């Protein structure tokens with residue numbers, strides 16, 4: 492594992508830093524709708540300057556950046572406190588999946604509008620009875636005259652209320668073992684047969700939704716990776732979800748830790764030995780996350796695909812982020828949950844960290860079985 496930047500990588504970082512310095516759009520506005528429009532505009536600006544989907548091949552509008560450059564990009568974006576992009580699921584998962592498993596026609600059709608945020612994507616995997624055990628999902632798709640007819644229910648579908656396309660996994664064969672009967676579709680969200688109902692979160696926002704699908708139509712050319720291969724395509728999606736984020740997340744942790752230290756000072760607790768020890772522990776953990784992210788990157792460079800190590804980083808990040816916001820609440824004292832502050836929001840939002848993108852228990856199973864090679868229980 493060599494963590495020194497080459498002259499080209501330094502040049503890449505400096506160019507990006509300069510661009511971010513000159514183009515940072517400022518603070519995100521309040522309110523779900525206004526914030527989403529702001530993120531769309533920001534993504535368009537990134538895309539116009541060639542900074543969206545930077546690891547995608549140049550022929551599809553990306554920059555053909557190496558994985559190290561991608562990691563530098565995530566670090567710099569976090570360091571500059573740049574806003575989120577609107578089409579995060581399209582960029583992190585949808586695009587890479589179409590590039591890996593799509594036909595030439597699909598690549599021509601779908602990739603560019605992902606980059607420019609013209610078409611927002613969502614991920615329709617989880618169902619009321621199928622989250623961790625995704626392969627047990629029941630939404631069914633039946634072939635009818637060159638089209639698929641889909642009926643079922645999805646839940647926790649982030650950005651479904653903004654999305655044009657849904658990465659939908661449905662059961663197309665009930666007579667084979669559960670992992671083998673799945674197919675991966677791109678479903679057009681703009682049809683009557685798809686009803687989106689927002690779910691309100693503990694933070695007051697509505698990032699995610701329930702999807703009710705009643706005989707939605709999907710043309711056969713919107714199957715990704717071939718009929719019956721949905722499990723394999725879904726795994727590619729999930730590996731990209733965990734691998735792409737680690738570098739940005741660890742920088743965000745470090746920035747938040749700096750803010751936590753300021754808070755401790757402001758509350759007169761910066762000399763308190765217990766608070767100091769807890770902050771030191773969080774710092775050590777954020778360093779371990781940074782090094783693990785580099786280890787994961789080394790693995791990708793050797794094998795070409797993200798490995799199970801991404802699960803370890805995601806688990807460590809969610810534990811550390813939750814511990815950090817809990818410490819901030821302790822420092823602010825008993826009235827902290829009542830104060831409408833950035834830390835209250837972070838504390839409430841961080842509760843989802845150990846569930847979204849795979850629960851901590853499932854990640855522990857993956858690390859035990861696939862990283863440490865421990866025996867499987869089942």
Ligand SMILES: Cc1cc2nc3c(=O)[nH]c(=O)nc-3n(C[C@H](O)[C@H](O)[C@H](O)COP(=O)(O)OP(=O)(O)OC[C@H]3O[C@@H](n4cnc5c(N)ncnc54)[C@H](O)[C@@H]3O)c2cc1C
Nearest residue numbers: 614615616617621622623647648649843846847848850852
């Ligand atoms: C903020 C947020 C955004 C999300 N966005 C999306 C999205 O866009 N698209 C999408 O498809 N889904 C999304 N999800 C859903 C998420 O992927 C699921 O919530 C997650 O996979 C867990 O599934 P579940 O909620 O059904 O819990 P379950 O699978 O029912 O698990 C319940 C509990 O049992 C534990 N458990 C289950 N199986 C095992 C096992 N084998 N070993 C040990 N423990 C186990 C779990 O860890 C958990 O604690 C989102 C979730 C959140 C919180």
